[in-house]
Amino acid sequence: MRHLSRAIGSIMPSATMAIADRAKEMERNGIDVISLSIGEPDFPTPAHITEAAIDALQRGETHYAPSRGIPELLEAVAEKLSTENHIPISPVDCIVTAGAKDAIRLLCQAVLNPGDEVIILDPSWVSYEPCIQMAGGKAVHYPLDPVTFQPGESLVEAITPSTRMIIVNSPSNPTGSILTRSSLGMIADLCFDHDLLALSDEIYEKLVYDGAEHISLASIHEMAERTVTINGFSKAYAMTGWRLGYAAGPSEVINYMNRIQQHSVSHPTTFVMWGGAAALKGDQSCVAKMRDEFARRRSFVISRLRQAGFACAPADGAFYAFANVGGDDSVIASEWLEEKHVAVTPGSAFGAPGWVRMSYATSMERLEEAMERVCGE
Template sequence: MKHLSTAIGAITPSATMAITDRAKEMAREGIDVISLSIGEPDFATPDHITEAAIAALRRGETHYAPSRGIPELLDAIAEKLGRENNIPASSADIIATAGAKDAIRLLCQAVLNPDDEVIILDPSWVSYEPCIQMAGGRAVHYPLDPETFQPGEDLADLITPATKMIIINSPSNPTGSILSRSSLGMIADLCSDHDILALSDEIYEKLVYDGAEHISLASIGDMAERTVTVNGFSKAYAMTGWRLGYAAGPAPVINYMNRIQQHSVSHPTTFVMYGGVAALTGDQGCVEDMRAEFAVRRRYVIDRLSGAGYPCAPPDGAFYAFAHVGGDDLAVASEWLEERHVATTPGSAFGAPGWVRISYATSMERLEDAMERICGA
């Protein structure tokens, strides 16, 4: 059809959503499908967060808000970044967004010009490249070491005069791996030496295990001046449907992101932002309770997969097991779905053929059933 955009036509549909849709279709047909394909906590949003949003509704917080977010939320985010991440930030350096994904889209549109290059570390989340493409940029893929999932010195070889930004995601979706302090230091040096902006996606920062350490890139050296830290509430607080995220970084970049937001969604939903304030300022015991349960599931799934001959990437964070299945991962994922009725995501969707991503953000009962179907008794 001649009226459609060629730029959008070049964007690959989301593999995770496609598999989820197929799994739901099978479920409607009466098939008992166990979905391990989407990254969504199975917990309810903690009560104090829900109650804060309800209270905001009842007192009439249903009207337009400042485009960058309500002051209470921006202040809470700034305080959190300083206390937990060692990132110096004021409310002027922050924008609240309609989910972390939208923060990434806004950033790409705010900083990229046609044919600017953005380095992505593979395996990588499926939406980074589409966000770059929609902004007119070009993704340049760097494959991480398949044993350690850390970058090497040859990362510098990808930098050209067109390189505008590098995207990191630690803990990682899909691998669960965490970038080491030395890897982050190397990336910081490259950004400083070549005047490159960094996008640090830290949405899984609170989900780390076995003494692993999460380090924010913006806390290293002068990287606060050239890093946009993206985070949100979906994973740590089980708030996926609330669509609330944020970005913190250099004020000129944040101001450009806000300019786009003013002409698109205007601002995140007003009463939802009050739930975000409660999440950041309230008791954090709920986060630890969920993390502890994820840790139990993680150990079970990793052990079962490894015992069945599917070794996994270093599972230091997030809630994914990234299993090496070898050969045609698309065929494996299809067979697991159609024949064994377990929905997973093929690694090819993340730039990693031969791997499959398995989310353990579901109940232990369902995970045990799924592992029986995949690995056998």
């Protein structure tokens, strides 16, 4: 049809959602499918967060709010970033968005012009490139070391006169690896040397294990002036369906993001933002409890995969096991789904052929059954 957008036509559907849809279809047909494909905590949203949103509803917080977010949440975001992440930031440098994914979309549209290039470190989350494409930009893929999953000195060779931004995701989806201080320092140097902006996706920052250290890129050197830090509530607080995220960075960039938000969603749902404020300002023991359970599952899944002969990426954070299965990962993932009834996401979707991503954000009982089906007893 000649009325359809060529730009949108060039964007591939989400492989993660496609696998999940097929798994749900099989379940509707009575097949016992264990889905390890979606990155969604299996815990309920902590009660004090839900109660804060209910209280907001009951007192009438159901009308328009400021487009950048309610002041209470903006202040909580700025305080969190300043104290926990050591990023010098104020509420005027922050914006609340309808999920972290939408913050990424807003940023790409705010800073990219047609033909501008953005470097993505592969393996990478499936939605970075579509967000770049929708803004008229071009994704440039740089492969990380397949053992350490750190960038090398050759990263500089990916930079051209058209490069405008580099995307950093640590802890990583899909690998679970964390960029070291040395790697982040190298990226910071390249940003200064070549006048680049950085997008630092830190949605998994609170899910780190075995003493691993998460470091915010914006806390290094003077990177706060050229980094947009993006985060949200979905992973740490089990709030995927709430669709609430935030971004913080140079005020000029945040203001441009806000212009787009004003003419699209206007602002995130008003009473949801009160839940977000409660999440950041309330007791954080709920996060620690979920993280401890993820750590237990992580240890089990990684151990079983390695015993079965699958090499795995360093799973220092997030809630994914990224396993090297060799061969055609799409075929293997399809076989596991159709024959073993275990849904995983092919690594090709993340720019890593021969690998698969497994989410261990499901019960230990289901994980034990999944490992038996995939690895054998």
